[in-house]
Amino acid sequence: MGVTIVGVVGLGNMGLGMAGSLLRGGFTVIGYDPSAARQDLSRSAGVRVRESLTAVMEEAEALVFSLPAARDVEAVVTSGGLLARRDASVVAIDTSTSDPGTSRRLAHVLAEAGHALLDAPVSGGPAGAAAGTLTMMIGGAAADLQRVRSVLEAMAAKIVHVGPSGAGNVAKLVNNLLVAAHLVTAQEALRLSEAAGLPAEAALGVINAATGRSAATEVSIPRWVIPGTFDSGFSAGLMRKDVRLALEMAAETGVALPLSGLVGQLWRDAPFADSDDFTRMADFRRET
Amino acid sequence: MGVTIVGVVGLGNMGLGMAGSLLRGGFTVIGYDPSAARQDLSRSAGVRVRESLTAVMEEAEALVFSLPAARDVEAVVTSGGLLARRDASVVAIDTSTSDPGTSRRLAHVLAEAGHALLDAPVSGGPAGAAAGTLTMMIGGAAADLQRVRSVLEAMAAKIVHVGPSGAGNVAKLVNNLLVAAHLVTAQEALRLSEAAGLPAEAALGVINAATGRSAATEVSIPRWVIPGTFDSGFSAGLMRKDVRLALEMAAETGVALPLSGLVGQLWRDAPFADSDDFTRMADFRRET
Amino acid sequence: MGVTIVGVVGLGNMGLGMAGSLLRGGFTVIGYDPSAARQDLSRSAGVRVRESLTAVMEEAEALVFSLPAARDVEAVVTSGGLLARRDASVVAIDTSTSDPGTSRRLAHVLAEAGHALLDAPVSGGPAGAAAGTLTMMIGGAAADLQRVRSVLEAMAAKIVHVGPSGAGNVAKLVNNLLVAAHLVTAQEALRLSEAAGLPAEAALGVINAATGRSAATEVSIPRWVIPGTFDSGFSAGLMRKDVRLALEMAAETGVALPLSGLVGQLWRDAPFADSDDFTRMADFRRET
């Protein structure tokens, strides 16, 4: 028998968006969020909001975590509600980006209690969550993924099973490290171009037709930097966190990454706030 | 009346390839190269090899330069043959990658003598030259480009008029600086991925479906690095030269490029020879 | 009444050296080390070796920790022996280099139990420990330092009270970050000098008489690099650990350090083992 009741823990922009996709997919969605305002919004959207986290953890047939940081997931997992359950084996889908070590550890803790954890970081932002068109990079056992495939398919347009527990987060961090780097390389290249007399728009035309192209030059810069809107919806603070996690992963594995290390320092040093859009990094016309 | 006689100066792999494309396009091609071996090869291909550079410069209705370095072009331009001509106004197409300042200076010298120079660095390599499918980034006056459009079209599948004199080289250098950077970012990201337990092939699958992608992860690495062939046909020495030219352009214009500066140092420091393929830089499994 | 019985926890090269200095200073020294060989050596030197860590913790009037890492100190402090004591207030002197946050936390734990912790990282190496000529950078309350001043003076020629708890380790990490950086700057400068035709010895003569000098050019390179002995007694692994701790402190405080970040990556990437001498970094004649 498949899953019919999905618990969503964390009903922020991402969590509520995914809850909506799950409702449209025919699932019964129960949920929890500490904010009364988010609870109200979620009820209006059709989510059966429970009074406590524990209630969700005890009732759901599958769980979706949409929480700010790894330590929040850890707090939820070790809070007891799920660990104490013996009536069913539950697959928890952790959509936050976190370090792979934490994913592996929590997966182990849940496995010992008869449950499972998939690390399933997403790309696509609030719009993708609301539309059910996220990309999900999944780490965990294929059998566990299979048990919640219908749940995942309600939320994501693209599901990539990357490898065992932790592999989803490794893939996400490696990808985002490249994104962070390419915004810097593009910013420098376009500053150079303009200083040498070639407008950035003309340079981008050549670069995107030639071999210097990246998702930064093809998408981010034409869409959010050249028009000056800086509204991709992904914050600089989140990118800083991902770069930091990627570099900590490098430190732990003993890999030296001279260029990426400097990328990390430049992100930390850049003259914009964590709340600004992450595409500010590619603003080749800003003062330095 | 259009151009019918094209002079090709420098009949190496690139020059002879372009000469062949011009012959197929119906042009009469005269040419010069100091090497007797290249002269023989060119004659077999249908090029009317002249005994001296001056002879080519005095007879051609349009010129194509395919020479190793800016100083070679400078030597040819200032050698007198073309500067002394008064019977016709000739457009010289310089396909070498060089610094924009040299291009502008030579364009000025030729303009004073009634001729014109287009800086027209190419991408596509020997294969593209032979097939007539090069991409050309052109700096110079639109009117001059118009006068040799048929010549350019015989050699290139894609002709981008970037801007005034020098702009072709600015675009080429900016593009290649990005290429050089992206090989390093990809190498570091894939080394990190493998150290963290995720095989590079799996990481590439995610990256190219997501936002970390670049021409390095989409083309160079799958084609020349993963199979271990390292035979793109573009040498590390040429890329080192282009990175050096780009960084000199930055120094002259006073632009600080912290990340690109480190890219340049890493290229200089990398454990492979100038004669090796430039894709060696992305070899994420090499010893460091 | 002053301290007469000092407990030394950890009787390695540093710990036994300090124990010897304390014995010469007239103290009764009790100690513990898990290794039987180190116990024998310590007994021969006059240390009254106890059978357990707890025994030392329960008997000493002052404690000296000489342990490899912060987590070892943490394990010792929280093991109970000292925390349970109510007969006296004991000052523990932690001579290991660790992160200031751990120092502050352990100082707090001990303070709640009526004891005190000074973070007191040292410089001077095994030779300085044996001779009683260490330099100690001390973080903690002045009153606590005063209570063990005679103990410190038996071990150190120079005692610097840097600030409150943790400050000793901040000072040590900042100092060692500079040491790590200056070995790299000196190595690069001397490689450049030799490549430009000026022997390193001649360049050092000028540098040390002029404004480019550092402890690296004045001491480390003439003493351990030029002669090729590489036997300063401080290992590359310990320096890598200190650089990592300094950069983690930067990450936690949100300070961007572009150059120091690259220093850290270059230390990680350098072609020598953790067991090699740290002055290998300045080997300007090694292959890169």
Place this chain on the structure above:
Amino acid sequence: MGVTIVGVVGLGNMGLGMAGSLLRGGFTVIGYDPSAARQDLSRSAGVRVRESLTAVMEEAEALVFSLPAARDVEAVVTSGGLLARRDASVVAIDTSTSDPGTSRRLAHVLAEAGHALLDAPVSGGPAGAAAGTLTMMIGGAAADLQRVRSVLEAMAAKIVHVGPSGAGNVAKLVNNLLVAAHLVTAQEALRLSEAAGLPAEAALGVINAATGRSAATEVSIPRWVIPGTFDSGFSAGLMRKDVRLALEMAAETGVALPLSGLVGQLWRDAPFADSDDFTRMADFRRET
């Protein structure tokens, strides 16, 4: 017979200072400067100002060049006055900092005409020039140095014969590359220290008593940065020029210097003008 008439070319702060020291040393000083104001000032000081550069070049028994850049020295040397002289062999002392290649080339040109050039970059600034207490790093033949030793001794407290032609400039550039680097390392270390709660003054006390010290932490920062005067007398623009020359020397010799390359970029990027004092770089309290 020794030198009695010394020609000083360039009578700015440095040149006039050295002229004064030469006058006090008993030499007859003839000189030239294009500025009427500097001519008047020089006459008041006792310099016999000549109406043209050529007049100085034709009359002096030894020459001192004090000019802004290598190309100025080149213009003076190749202007003919000295090259045409056959009545005596003259030693020219070039006190400007320039690239060693230019020094070697000009030394060769002068040698062919029977004269000699010493590259003799100085440290000590206007104050040292006026007091006759400069440090001079000299490249050239020992015999040529011997011929003008009395001239050098009137200007400098310390004369270091580094090696053959060009070696003086190699030594100066290598030294100043280290100075430039150490201002950055010190600035980062002190920013980190303050962010971690340890005031810079306290950190400097430890660093200068321990192993992280450099001339930056011992002299520049206590003297010009902590008091906030930033008046060492050496400009950021001159330091930027020296760093650029050092890195060009690295590029020409093919040496990769990852850290120094980033030092150069950070100097270019730093938020102060060329006319500001070079110690601004160490301002660890400035906004970034």
